[in-house]
Amino acid sequence: AAEVRSFTMRGFLLRMYDAVARAEQDVMLGLARRQMLTRLAGEALGGLGAALVYVALGVLLAVAAIPLAVAGTAVLAIRSGQTSLGNLMYATNQLYEEGLYFTDFLEFCEQAEGRVSGERGAPMPRSFERIVADKVSFTYPGADAPALREVSVEIKHGEIVAFVGENGSGKTTLAKILSGLYEPDTGTILWDDTDLRQVDPDLLRTRTAVIAQDHTRWPLTARYNITMGTGKGEPALHEAAAVAGADDVIARLPHGYRTLLDRRFKDGCELSGGQWQRIAVARGFHRDADLLICDEPTAALDARAEHALFERIRTHADGRTVLLITHRLASVRYADRIYVLDRGLVTEHGDHDTLMALNGLYADLYTLQASAYR
Ligand SMILES: Nc1ncnc2c1ncn2[C@@H]1O[C@H](COP(=O)(O)OP(=O)(O)OP(=O)(O)O)[C@@H](O)[C@H]1O
Ligand SMILES: [Mg+2]
Known part of the structure; x- marks a missing residue:
């Protein structure tokens, strides 16, 4: 801290901190925006699909092509199908994210192996000329x-x-x-x-x-x-x-x-x-x-x-x-x-x-x- 004072670095350091914080904020905002857009598109598509299915079911019911019990079962099946699909997507996502770390880990292991390789059984000379x-x-x-x-x-x-x-x-x-x-x-x-x-x-x-x-x-x-x-x-x-x-x-x-x-x-x-x-x-x-x-x-x-x-x-x-x-x-x-x-x-x-x-x-x-x- 003495050096900060003697070089009157306070303003400079604060400005640096500001710049870094702003850059980080920009990155986070961009990420959030992209996440939101993707989610919005996904949810909209999902909603549209669900609506179509329900409309189709309604029409089939209205023209009495299927009995009410079958339609009810279909609704339940669709519900549980949706949940399972959601879980699957979540799991895949997690797998991908963890996979990124796993590659790092494998690379690390490889490097570590390279460093310890080789038999090092030779005795150290007692003294040296x-x-x-x-x-x-x-x-x-x-x-x-x-x-x-x-x-x-x-x-x-x-x-x-x-x-x-x-x-x-x-x-x-x-x-x-x-x-x-x-x-x-x-x-x-x-x-x-x-x-x-x-x-x-x-x-x-x-x-x-x-x-x-x-x-x-x-x-x-x-x-x-x-x-x-x-x-x-x-x-x-x-x-x-x-x-x-x-x-x-x-x-x-x-x-x-x-x-x-x-x-x-x-x-x-x-x-x-x-x-x-x-x-x-x-x-x-x-x-x-x-x-x-x-x-x-x-x-x-x-x-x-x-x-x-x-x-x-x-x-x-x-x-x-x-x-x-x-x-x-x-x-x-x-x-x-x-x-x-x-x-x-x-x-x-x-x-x-x-x-x-x-x-x-x-x-x-x-x-x-x-x-x-x-
Ligand atoms: N830990 C390190 N990581 C990366 N580069 C390094 C590291 N240590 C030194 N260097 C680089 O290696 C070169 C030689 O550094 P070294 O410390 O051996 O110099 P030196 O002759 O001992 O210098 P000095 O007289 O300042 O002690 C320098 O160009 C330096 O930038
Ligand atoms: Mg040196």
Whole structure:
């Protein structure tokens, strides 16, 4: 609501609402009108038919072609016939309407089947020497252009690999594919020799930790926001919190780790954007996975917290393999390999010095950012 006020959007929103309401009203009126006309025509035809039958019956009675008892029976038969016909029409109508939903349901089932198909019995490798994405393409459902086009990257065990590139270049999409959240349309992801298509995605997810760009703010206690229900014990919890600087945040909460992080609850607290990000980072480190994916982990962090986190990542994050996505190019310098993405393509890769010598997009962006600090 603050944004509505600061952009003085009240009038605009009300006008939009008005327009939508009017359009809906027009559609409903049109529908009612059509319904009424159809019903009118139907009833008129029905009435006409009934009148003709009754007149015919009357005439037959008048000329004494049939006895009164037969005419009476005919009237009863016509009455019950009419009711049955009405019921039939109603049932047919209902069938048609439900049928429309049924087609949707069948389509849904078909799609769902396509997604779970295939035996996924292969065991997840215990560890990995290298993760390779080979010519991976991906298009979001309903999107016109692919988000990734034949992208190939490689992450070796113990390395820090960085993805950089401008907004919308496909960094987050590639990270989600590497962590098994999305399946590529074409191309393969290999952990050593295991094709991830053959592995149960849940198994893969236990091996990767993702600090997501759009992390969720769970309405749970601070402890559960970090542990996510995994019982690794107190030391692991405190260590993860310390790495992310979340321990400072939690120390200031009224009930420490037991504080509910949602103001809708009694004694709940709301955190600031950067405080939430520290919690999200702690969550990623607590998972203790082989591959740690950090997607913009510092966008909301203050200078000190950012420095501390990158320092931690730079010292190889305690032997973890790290995939780092960030726009802070100063902290990418130390990565073992940097992939530059541009509109869904990997356009450059190599370490910092190689890319600077290449004088391409990376060098441009780096120089631009560095010049601001001179
Ligand atoms: N959920 C989605 N549905 C449809 N299209 C999407 C979705 N998420 C991203 N896209 C599209 O895919 C492309 C790549 O997006 P992606 O999020 O991977 O970019 P990014 O490099 O992470 O950008 P940023 O630096 O802003 O985080 C964009 O053009 C975007 O419009
Ligand atoms: Mg992104």
